[in-house]
Amino acid sequence: MAKTFKTVSGPKAKPTTKAGLPTVLENDAVRVEFRPKAYHGKPDITGDHKLDKFNEPRFFTKNVRGLDKQWAHLVAHFRSTTSYREVISLLTDAGAKVHDYCAMD
Numbered sequence: 812m813a814k815t816f817k818t819v820s821g822p823k824a825k826p827t828t829k830a831g832l833p834t835v836l837e838n839d840a841v842r843v844e845f846r847p848k849a850y851h852g853k854p855d856i857t858g859d860h861k862l863d864k865f866n867e868p869r870f871f872t873k874n875v876r877g878l879d880k881q882w883a884h885l886v887a888h889f890r891s892t893t894s895y896r897e898v899i900s901l902l903t904d905a906g907a908k909v910h911d912y913c914a915m916d
Contacts, residue, residue: 830879832886841895845882854878860895870899870911881905
Protein backbone atom coordinates (compact mmCIF):
# COMPACT_ATOMS: atom_id res chain seq x y z
CA MET A 812 0.00 0.00 0.00
CA ALA A 813 1.40 3.38 -0.96
CA LYS A 814 1.91 6.02 1.68
CA THR A 815 -0.27 9.07 1.22
CA PHE A 816 0.87 12.30 2.75
CA LYS A 817 1.22 15.87 1.68
CA THR A 818 3.99 18.31 2.44
CA VAL A 819 3.35 21.94 3.28
CA SER A 820 4.96 24.64 1.19
CA GLY A 821 5.27 28.32 1.82
CA PRO A 822 7.59 30.91 3.31
CA LYS A 823 7.57 29.50 6.86
CA ALA A 824 7.10 25.80 6.16
CA LYS A 825 10.02 23.43 5.78
CA PRO A 826 8.95 20.49 3.64
CA THR A 827 11.24 17.97 5.33
CA THR A 828 12.88 17.28 8.69
CA LYS A 829 16.63 16.87 9.15
CA ALA A 830 16.19 13.18 8.34
CA GLY A 831 14.39 14.02 5.08
CA LEU A 832 10.93 13.08 6.37
CA PRO A 833 7.85 15.18 5.51
CA THR A 834 6.74 17.66 8.17
CA VAL A 835 3.02 17.14 7.49
CA LEU A 836 1.00 13.93 7.23
CA GLU A 837 -2.58 14.24 6.06
CA ASN A 838 -5.45 12.05 4.96
CA ASP A 839 -9.24 12.41 4.94
CA ALA A 840 -9.53 11.92 8.71
CA VAL A 841 -6.51 13.60 10.31
CA ARG A 842 -3.78 16.18 9.78
CA VAL A 843 -0.54 15.81 11.75
CA GLU A 844 2.36 18.26 11.74
CA PHE A 845 5.90 18.08 13.07
CA ARG A 846 6.99 21.57 14.08
CA PRO A 847 10.77 21.78 14.67
CA LYS A 848 10.34 25.13 16.43
CA ALA A 849 6.81 25.79 17.62
CA TYR A 850 5.55 29.04 19.10
CA HIS A 851 7.32 28.32 22.39
CA GLY A 852 10.67 27.63 20.69
CA LYS A 853 10.64 23.88 21.29
CA PRO A 854 9.71 21.13 18.84
CA ASP A 855 6.34 19.38 19.02
CA ILE A 856 3.90 17.27 17.06
CA THR A 857 0.34 18.52 16.66
CA GLY A 858 -2.74 17.00 15.10
CA ASP A 859 -6.30 17.87 14.14
CA HIS A 860 -9.30 15.59 13.64
CA LYS A 861 -10.71 16.66 10.27
CA LEU A 862 -14.02 14.80 10.43
CA ASP A 863 -15.37 15.88 13.83
CA LYS A 864 -16.42 19.48 13.22
CA PHE A 865 -18.59 19.67 16.35
CA ASN A 866 -15.89 19.01 18.98
CA GLU A 867 -12.76 19.78 16.93
CA PRO A 868 -10.45 17.33 18.76
CA ARG A 869 -6.77 18.24 18.69
CA PHE A 870 -3.60 16.99 20.30
CA PHE A 871 -0.01 18.00 20.93
CA THR A 872 3.03 16.26 22.36
CA LYS A 873 4.33 17.38 25.74
CA ASN A 874 7.81 15.85 25.57
CA VAL A 875 10.77 17.17 23.60
CA ARG A 876 13.21 14.30 23.89
CA GLY A 877 12.83 11.61 21.24
CA LEU A 878 10.44 13.50 18.96
CA ASP A 879 12.50 12.74 15.84
CA LYS A 880 12.24 9.00 16.46
CA GLN A 881 8.54 9.27 17.34
CA TRP A 882 7.87 11.23 14.14
CA ALA A 883 9.82 8.66 12.08
CA HIS A 884 7.70 5.89 13.69
CA LEU A 885 4.51 7.74 12.77
CA VAL A 886 5.64 8.37 9.18
CA ALA A 887 6.50 4.68 8.77
CA HIS A 888 3.05 3.56 9.96
CA PHE A 889 0.82 6.35 8.58
CA ARG A 890 -1.64 5.23 5.91
CA SER A 891 -4.54 6.73 4.01
CA THR A 892 -6.91 4.98 6.46
CA THR A 893 -5.16 6.03 9.69
CA SER A 894 -7.59 7.60 12.15
CA TYR A 895 -7.10 10.33 14.74
CA ARG A 896 -7.03 7.81 17.61
CA GLU A 897 -4.60 5.57 15.73
CA VAL A 898 -2.19 8.51 15.35
CA ILE A 899 -2.31 9.13 19.11
CA SER A 900 -1.83 5.41 19.75
CA LEU A 901 1.17 5.24 17.38
CA LEU A 902 2.81 8.22 19.06
CA THR A 903 2.14 6.84 22.55
CA ASP A 904 3.56 3.45 21.54
CA ALA A 905 6.71 5.25 20.34
CA GLY A 906 7.10 6.93 23.76
CA ALA A 907 5.44 10.31 23.24
CA LYS A 908 3.42 11.99 25.97
CA VAL A 909 0.31 13.19 24.17
CA HIS A 910 -2.31 15.64 25.41
CA ASP A 911 -5.56 15.70 23.46
CA TYR A 912 -8.38 18.14 24.00
CA CYS A 913 -11.58 19.54 22.56
CA ALA A 914 -10.95 22.88 20.85
CA MET A 915 -14.60 23.91 21.18
CA ASP A 916 -14.34 24.36 24.96
